[in-house]
Amino acid sequence: MRKPGGQTLGYLTALAASFLLATVAGWLGTPIDNYAYDWMFRHQPREPWEPQSALLVADEASLTELGGLLRLRRALAEALERAVAAGPKAVAIDVVLADEGDPADDARLEAALAKMPNLVLSCELLADGRWQLPLERFRRGAALGHVHGDPGPLDGVSRVAPLEKAGSRQRYWALALEAFRLSRGVSQIEESPEELRVGETVIPARRADSRAVRIRYLPPAGEGLSAVPRLTFKQLHDNPALATMFRGKTVFVGVTAQSAARDRLLTPYSHGFYMAGVEIHANLFETLARGRFLVSAPDLAVVGLCLGLAGAGVLIFVLRSGWQAYVLAALLLVAAHVLPYEFFLHDTVFPYFAPVSAAWLATVGAGAFQFVTVRRRLRRAEAERTRYQQAVHFVSHEMRTPLTAIQGSSDLMRRYKLSEEKSREIAERISSESRRLARMIETFLSVERLSAGEMELKQEVFPARELVVNCIERARPLAERKQIRIHTEPLAEAHLTGDRELMEYAVYNLLTNAVKYSPAETQVTVRARCEDGRLRISVEDQGIGMDKDELKKIFRKFYRTRRAEASGEKGTGIGLSIVEQIVAHHGGRIEVTSQPGRGSCFTLVLPAQVASRAGSK
Numbered sequence: 001m002r003k004p005g006g007q008t009l010g011y012l013t014a015l016a017a018s019f020l021l022a023t024v025a026g027w028l029g030t031p032i033d034n035y036a037y038d039w040m041f042r043h044q045p046r047e048p049w050e051p052q053s054a055l056l057v058a059d060e061a062s063l064t065e066l067g068g069l070l071r072l073r074r075a076l077a078e079a080l081e082r083a084v085a086a087g088p089k090a091v092a093i094d095v096v097l098a099d100e101g102d103p104a105d106d107a108r109l110e111a112a113l114a115k116m117p118n119l120v121l122s123c124e125l126l127a128d129g130r131w132q133l134p135l136e137r138f139r140r141g142a143a144l145g146h147v148h149g150d151p152g153p154l155d156g157v158s159r160v161a162p163l164e165k166a167g168s169r170q171r172y173w174a175l176a177l178e179a180f181r182l183s184r185g186v187s188q189i190e191e192s193p194e195e196l197r198v199g200e201t202v203i204p205a206r207r208a209d210s211r212a213v214r215i216r217y218l219p220p221a222g223e224g225l226s227a228v229p230r231l232t233f234k235q236l237h238d239n240p241a242l243a244t245m246f247r248g249k250t251v252f253v254g255v256t257a258q259s260a261a262r263d264r265l266l267t268p269y270s271h272g273f274y275m276a277g278v279e280i281h282a283n284l285f286e287t288l289a290r291g292r293f294l295v296s297a298p299d300l301a302v303v304g305l306c307l308g309l310a311g312a313g314v315l316i317f318v319l320r321s322g323w324q325a326y327v328l329a330a331l332l333l334v335a336a337h338v339l340p341y342e343f344f345l346h347d348t349v350f351p352y353f354a355p356v357s358a359a360w361l362a363t364v365g366a367g368a369f370q371f372v373t374v375r376r377r378l379r380r381a382e383a384e385r386t387r388y389q390q391a392v393h394f395v396s397h398e399m400r401t402p403l404t405a406i407q408g409s410s411d412l413m414r415r416y417k418l419s420e421e422k423s424r425e426i427a428e429r430i431s432s433e434s435r436r437l438a439r440m441i442e443t444f445l446s447v448e449r450l451s452a453g454e455m456e457l458k459q460e461v462f463p464a465r466e467l468v469v470n471c472i473e474r475a476r477p478l479a480e481r482k483q484i485r486i487h488t489e490p491l492a493e494a495h496l497t498g499d500r501e502l503m504e505y506a507v508y509n510l511l512t513n514a515v516k517y518s519p520a521e522t523q524v525t526v527r528a529r530c531e532d533g534r535l536r537i538s539v540e541d542q543g544i545g546m547d548k549d550e551l552k553k554i555f556r557k558f559y560r561t562r563r564a565e566a567s568g569e570k571g572t573g574i575g576l577s578i579v580e581q582i583v584a585h586h587g588g589r590i591e592v593t594s595q596p597g598r599g600s601c602f603t604l605v606l607p608a609q610v611a612s613r614a615g616s617k
Contacts, residue, residue, distance in 0.1 A: 018310045018361035029353030031154055036352035038157065040344045041268035046219050052183075052289045053282045054249045055230035056083055057256040062233035073097075073105040076253070079233045080112040083251055086243040090118035092179040092285075094147055094254030094278040097121065097134040110137050118182035122147040122175050129167045143182060145175030149280060150212060151265050158265040158275075161284050163196065163203070163211035176252075176284035183250045183289075201288065204295050214294040214349065215280065216287040220269045228252075228282045250285060254278025297343065297350045305350065306358040309336050313362030317370045325370070329363040336360070402433040409433075458499040464535055464608060465491045467504055468528055475511040482520045486511075491528040494535045494608040498586040506579045507537060510602045513576070514541040518599075534588075535608035540601040546594040554592060555580045 056079055058072065066075040076095065083091070100106065113119060119142040124132045133144065146165040151158050163174045173181075173189065181189055181198050190197040193207045205211035218227035231242055256276040258264070263277030287293065297305075309332065316328045336359035340350045409426045412418065418426065472486055479486050496503060514524045522542040529536055546554065555576050583590055587607050594600035 018313065018358055018365050021357065021361050029351070029357070032353040033351045034152060034155060034157065034159070036340065037159065037344075037349065038268040040341050041217070043341075044345060049218065049286075049290060051218065051228050051286055052249060053179075053228055053285050054088075054246050054251050055228050055256075055279060055282055056233070056236070056246070056251050056253045057230055057276070057278060058233045058254070060257045060259065062237075063255075063257050063259070065234050066237065070102075071105070072255075073101050073109045075233050075237075077105065077109040077112040079236050079253070080109075080116065082236055082240045082243045083246050083253075084112070084115050084117075086246040087248065088117065088246045088251045089248055090120065090179050090183040090250040091116045092120040092122075092145065092175050092250065092252050092281065094122050094175060094252060094281055096124050096132055096147070097138045098132045100135070106135075106137070113138055113142065114140070116142075118179075119143070120145050120175055120178045120182065123172055124148070125165050125167045131168055131170055131172070143178045144172055145178035146172045147175050147263070147277060147281065149263065149265055149277065156266055157270070158215065158267055158280055160212045160214050161280070163205050163213055165210075174281075174284065176281045176288065179250050179252070179281075180285055180288040198288070201291050203288065204293050213284070213287065214296075215267075215284050216290065216292065216294060217267055217269055217283045218286055228279065228286065252278050252282040252285070254281075292347060294344075294347055294349050297348050302351060302354065305339070305355050309355050309359040310362035313359055314366040316363065317366040321370060321374070325367070329367060332363060333359055402437040406430050406433045406437070459497060460500060461495050461497050461609075462500045462503075464494045464496045464528060464537070464606075467496070467500065468507060468526065468537060471504060471508040471511055472526060474508060475515060478512060479515045479524065482515060482518070484515055484518055484520065485523045486515075487523050487525045489525060489527045491526075492530045492535060492610065494528075494530055494610045496535065496586070496606055496608050499582075502582045503586065506582045506604065507539075509576070509579050510539040510604070514539050514543070514600075514602075517541065518543040530608065530610045533607065533610070535606050535610075536603050537606070538601055538603040540599060542599040545596045545598050545600050547596050551592055551594060555590070 058066075058075065062075065063069065063072070066078075072095075076093075080091070097109070113121075121134045121139050121142045121144055123134065123144045123146055125146060125148060126132055133139065134142075148162060148165055149158050150160050150162050161174060161176070163177050164171055165174075166172075177189070177196075177198075180201075184199045184201070186199045191207075194204070196203040196205050196211065203213060205213050220227060229245060231245060236242055254276065256278065264274035265277070265280060266273075267275050267280070267283075312332055313329065316332065317325050320328060333356075336356045339355065340352045343350045409430045413423060413426055468491055469488075472488060476486060511524070511526070518524060518541040524542075525538075525540040527536070527538040527540075580590055583604055583606065589605050591603040591605060592600065593603075
């Protein structure tokens with residue numbers, strides 16, 4: 001089975017990392033999800049809908065004019081007496097009538113409640129787990145519904161409502177749900193683990209989530225005002241004919257005065273304005289009446305969307321590059337921001353932060369990886385081009401001498417009639433320079449292949465002393481032309497392992513450099529001694545030397561020292577870099593000591609098999 005390459009692993013890593021980070025971001029991004037949900041709620045298209053409920057409320061003016069909280073039951077009884085005459089379909093009262101009040105007011109309220117069709121009274125689950133219920137005299141023949149909301153734990157915004165509450169072995173449905181059931185003439189709510197059924201209406205409310213339902217609030221009629229039509233106690237008191245607005249509707253009765261209503265919550269439409277609990281119950285009723293519910297996307301669907309966006313973000317940079325990849329990535333990011341809203345318009349609530357994070361992390365990660373990969377390829381291509389240029393310089397420089405000798409010798413043979421002995425001498429020179437040229441080409445190609453990893457180093461054993469002596473003999477004619485003496489100190493008897501021709505090139509290069517860059521009538525000293533199982537081959541000259549800055553750069557390709565410039569010798573500055581590569585491939589190193597005006601000493605330190613020592617030559 002073929003293993004994935006480094007680029008494939010890089011993109012897979014970007015995919016996995018973006019998906020995992022997006023998952024973590026989804027857990028931590030609940031406040032952002034809530035903010036996005038509220039924004040989508042406020043910007044959804046408004047659909048025509050005639051409310052099937054109405055509000056009958058005690059606002060600040062009603063409490064002030066009708067006797068305040070002490071006379072609330074009397075005002076409530078009066079309002080109900082006038083509302084019932086209009087023929088409402090059902091009445092839900094968001095006032096917990098659990099305590100005894102003024103006897104006359106309670107009696108009047110009891111009589112008014114007895115006349116109510118499809119009456120629902122509120123009850124409340126206390127902190128100790130007990131239910132606070134209306135007085136028995138009030139709840140005869142009435143259904144009971146809890147009035148608990150479910151404000152968000154982080155921001156207090158009421159987005160969902162629990163349709164059931166249980167405590168003290170007693171369970172009650174929500175006030176709005178009971179009002180909806182009675183308004184539809186249904187005697188019993190059918191339930192299953194995943195949903196509730198009221199007549200023909202199926203409510204997606206899971207038992208595991210306390211039968212929570214997202215409230216689809218009606219767009220507000222104004223600042224702090226619900227779109228559900230309302231009438232205050234005072235307005236009805238002043239003009240009883242207004243009660244006709246309740247005909248055929250489900251009426252929610254409660255208190256909205258800020259001084260008296262303790263259940264005021266924020267909603268997605270609030271913009272800082274609180275909504276009274278009775279208005280929230282009316283909006284929950286309208287949600288049930290419309291039968292169009294906002295449902296949360298399944299966890300697997302959320303994971304699938306995140307994985308799909310992350311995969312698409314990575315795949316874009318796998319299949320495309322350059323401006324095409326960036327345009328597609330931008331389109332993907334736009335889609336990641338828009339998709340939650342599109343799902344919302346189709347009644348499915350997806351979290352916002354996790355998919356967007358997955359898309360951003362994947363595209364940024366894959367794009368960054370592609371950028372780094374392209375840059376690495378570019379650097380590799382530039383390095384290959386540089387190596388090619390270096391090869392051309394090397395060929396033009398190193399091969400000039402043998403080619404000149406061959407050309408000059410052949411011109412002599414062509415132009416002049418030479419003696420047999422002279423012709424034989426020139427032919428031998430041409431043959432010798434041709435072999436030298438062939439060895440030079442082979443050496444160059446071998447170093448290039450070794451550097452590129454295209455060949456393995458030869459593993460032959462050869463005597464180091466013989467190699468050094470041969471190099472000295474080859475360099476001696478060049479030294480004699482400058483009247484430079486090559487002095488050889490004792491050469492150790494040792495054997496090296498590797499490529500003899502490459503090592504010969506390395507030693508010969510050090511010798512010719514020492515001769516080239518030394519003044520006439522000086523001395524070049526050659527040593528070869530063994531220390532700690534390593535052979536140290538040193539070539540020391542009496543040239544102008546180098547300073548510390550030059551020593552740091554001496555093995556850079558094409559670097560030429562001041563001594564090289566001052567000598568007038570032509571060269572490319574590539575020879576020492578090749579020598580360094582050859583020595584490194586043989587497991588060794590090069591040591592250089594030099595002082596300006598006192599010469600330089602290059603030492604090859606190589607692993608060797610020590611035999612014995614020889615005397616001076």
